[in-house]
């Protein structure tokens with residue numbers, strides 16, 4: 438069923454599990470994400486970045502999501518990931534997204550507070566859930582060749598800055614930078630769990646962990662126990678989808694029927710979603 442982000446995260450917070458927020462670029466992947474969540478009786482968040490939203494179109498996305506999610510027996514939410522401007526947020530909300538992330542992390546702190554507060558005011562009047570971001574999460578959702586990535590200490594979320602940002606902006610959820618990176622790197626990313634503990638002491642809202650691909654699994658589990666409720670996953674889904682298409686085309690180079698090529702890619706996507714749902718502990722909750 439189409440659900441509210443606040444409700445599914447409140448239950449996750451109470452019972453200490455994480456809810457996967459899975460990115461998609463096409464309807465087939467969206468449907469695969471939703472079907473896998475249904476099979477595992479897990480709540481689910483389907484999300485698009487600005488580029489993904491622009492590729493498929495916000496209205497097509499929201500209409501497709503509503504048709505597919507209505508039939509589900511588990512709660513599902515449509516979320517805008519890394520909205521960088523007020524106009525992206527407006528585009529998503531007008532189309533029917535019920536939850537948005539406003540990412541002002543590349544701005545100065547006062548500018549970040551200003552745009553995030555403006556989005557929270559706009560969204561609040563419309564019953565839309567808002568995620569803000571304080572600290573900077575480096576990287577892009579692709580496969581990186583270099584070992585890890587140097588994270589500047591100043592990029593990590595400072596607990597007291599997070600508390601002031603949360604109070605000043607009135608967001609529902611905060612995305613934090615605690616060693617997580619966007620993308621997959623050789624070697625698993627390790628999280629600064631002490632920092633996360635200090636953040637959860639002072640921020641009473643929901644917390645979101647971006648860069649959910651390639652993080653050390655034990656750290657993901659600890660982060661959930663410490664107070665992360667929403668975990669974003671993109672790169673591993675992209676790898677699975679494109680990897681499936683590549684291998685199918687290598688095996689059958691003459692094939693041109695999309696419905697013969699796509700199933701392998703979608704099976705691989707389903708496998709990643711399944712692994713993450715088990716890792717986050719959200720299976721069997723509905």
Ligand code: 13P
Nearest residue numbers: 578620647648650671672
């Ligand atoms: P990954 O690409 O590392 O999974 O991160 C996804 C993400 O955080 C989207 O906001």
